[in-house]
Amino acid sequence: MIDSHPGPATIDDVAKAAGVSTATVSRALRNHPYVADATRAKVMEAAARLRYVANPNAARLASGATSTVGLLAPVLTSWYTSEVVAGVEEVFAEAGYDLLIGTADPKARDRMLSGETRFRQRVDGVILVDVMCREVGARQLAALDVPVVVLGEELHAVDSVSVDNVAGAAMAARHLIELGHRRIGVVGGHSYAEDEHDVPNDRTNGFRSALATEDIELPDASVCDGGFTIDGGRRAMHALMELPHPPTGVFAMSDEMGFGVLQALRERGLVPGRDVSVIGFDDHPVAEAMGLTTVRQPVRVIGRFGAQVLLERLEGIGTAHHREMPLSLVVRASTGVPHSAS
C-alpha cells in the first residue's frame, strides 16, 4: 500500500490497490452489470480508502459524453429566470450533470439555432428559457445533434413547457369584471410580432377576448408598454391615469410592472384596491408583501419539469411533446370593487 506518487489518486492507483485491472475499476464504480459482487466490494473499498474520484475530463473525453447541459435565457438576473434556473439546477445536480449558463442575446439565439453556439461539443442537451424560437426555429433545433427543451413557448418540433398565457390573462380579466370594473387598462410589453404567439401578445389577446365576452372594449390607448420593468410599469401607469377616462382596473402583465403601477398610485395619493384595482402576473415573492393580486405561475416547477423532460430525452425516452403548467388566481388587497359601483 505505498502511496507513491503525488496528487490525487488515479484509476491506476485504485486498480493496483484492489488487485484488478483499470477496466474492472471503471466498471465497478459505475455500477455496470457483470461485475462480481466480491470484486465490486474490493474496488469500492480501495476507491474509498484512496479517496478516488474519476477525473471528469478524462471520463468525458473517453466516453464522448459531456455530462453537462446548457441553459440559455435572454436575461439571467430577473426573478423569473433565476427561479427557473434554480429549478433546473436542482434536477441536474441530483442527476450528476453540470449546468452551463449563457445569455441569449439575439446573436446567441441565432448561433444556437444554427448550431454555432458556444455550447457546441460541450453539452449533452440544452434548455432554452423564453428564447422565442417559433416553429421554424424549433425545426432547426430539432436538427441539432443534442436534444433541446424550450421553456415558455408552445412548440411541436421539440419538447416544450409553457403556461396558457391566453387563459391566464382571461382569469385576470374575469376577476376585474366580476368586481364590477368596466374601464380597464393594461400595462404590457413589446410584442415580437403582432400576429404570432408570444407572452405579451397572448396575454393582451386573452385579456381582450375575455373583456369582449362582456362587451367591454379595450381601446389601444388603454394598453401601455411597461417593458417588463418596475420603472416601466410606473411610467405606463402614470400615462394611463392621464387618459381622459382613466381606468378603474389595471392588468399588469408581470408583477414587477405591477410594483411600478402601485408605486405610481402612491405617487398620486391613490390607494390600490380602493381607488384603482391592480392585478399582476407571476406571484413574485414580493407580491404578497405589496398586497398585489396576481395570476400565479409555478415558476420553480416549470424549471424542474423542463429539466426532467430533458433528462428523459438524454436517456432516449419518449418523443417531442408539449406540456402545460397550471395557472391560478391569487386575490390580495390590490383589487376591489370600483368606486362607481360601491
Add this chain to the structure above:
Amino acid sequence: MIDSHPGPATIDDVAKAAGVSTATVSRALRNHPYVADATRAKVMEAAARLRYVANPNAARLASGATSTVGLLAPVLTSWYTSEVVAGVEEVFAEAGYDLLIGTADPKARDRMLSGETRFRQRVDGVILVDVMCREVGARQLAALDVPVVVLGEELHAVDSVSVDNVAGAAMAARHLIELGHRRIGVVGGHSYAEDEHDVPNDRTNGFRSALATEDIELPDASVCDGGFTIDGGRRAMHALMELPHPPTGVFAMSDEMGFGVLQALRERGLVPGRDVSVIGFDDHPVAEAMGLTTVRQPVRVIGRFGAQVLLERLEGIGTAHHREMPLSLVVRASTGVPHSAS
C-alpha cells in the same frame, strides 16, 4: 480538402488542412509566441474554414487546467446571491472560464473546508459567498490546492471582499437620529455566535454603538429576529408594535425584511415615513418602488470584483488581501420626522 470523417473537425483535420503539425495548430490557436505570422495565418484560416473548436475535455485533460471555477453560497435564489452570481458570471464568461455553482449547506461547507468538495479536481479556483468561514476556516482554505476568494466576510488568510457592516448600520442609525427618532427598533437575523463577526452581529453592534453616541438605548426587547425573509420581517414588526412603547423608527437589516415591515405597517393602517419610519439594507430593486429608505451595497460589483481577484490569483498575481466595498445611504419616503417631533 477532403472532409473525410464525420463529426466535428479535430486538431488533426486542421493540421492536415494547414499543412502543419498538430503542435503548431495548438500553439497558433492559443496565441503562443514563437509562431511565424504566416503560419499562424494559415492555421487560423483552416480552423475557421473547418469551424474547428478545441474539444475542451481533451484540452483540459492534457493541460491539467479545468478552466472552471466553482461558486458556493448558502442560498442561490435570494436576490442578493443571484446578483452576486451574475457579477461573477460576467467576469468569468469573458475570461473563458465555466462557472460551476453549488449550494453551501453546512455539510457542503465543511467538505469545502476539508477539501472533500464536489469541486475537487474540477475547478481551478473557488468563490465562497456568505459562507461564514472565520479565520480558522480561512486557514484551511488557504491550504487547499486551489485559490479561494471569500465574499461577505473580512478574512486575512485568504482573499476576501466585504462591506463594513458596522459602519453601514451606523449610517442607518444616524439617519434615524437626525430625523429626531429616539424610540428605535431593529428587525434582524440570527447570529452565528454573539462575540464574532457576522452580518447580523456586526449590524446590530454598529447600530447600537451609533445610538449610544447619542445616549439612546437599544433594549434587547427592541431587537426582533426576522430571519432575513419578507414574512419574518412582517412578524418581527408586528411584535415590535406590541411593545409597551413601540418604536417610531425601525432598522431592518435587509430590504426583504423591510418589505415585510412595510406590509405589517399597512396591515395596521399605519403610513411608513409618517407614523413609523423604516430603513432597510441592500437597495433591492423593489425598494425604490416601495419607497424604502435603505443602505445601499453594490452587490453586482461585489461579485464582479471578487471574480477579478480570483482571476488574478489564478494567474499567480498578488497575495491574500481584504478589500472593502463602499456603502451609501439612499433616502426615500419610508423615513421622516417622528410624530412627537413634528
Add this chain to the structure above:
DNA sequence: CTGAAAGCGCTTACAG
C-alpha cells in the same frame, strides 16, 4: 520557429 512523440486519465470494444 516547428515537429515527432509521449502522456493526460479515463472508457470500451474485443477476446477470453
Add this chain to the structure above:
DNA sequence: CTGAAAGCGCTTACAG
C-alpha cells in the same frame, strides 16, 4: 465476469 490494449483529442517538454 475480467483483462490487455487501443483510443478519445488535445498539450507540452524535448530536440532540432
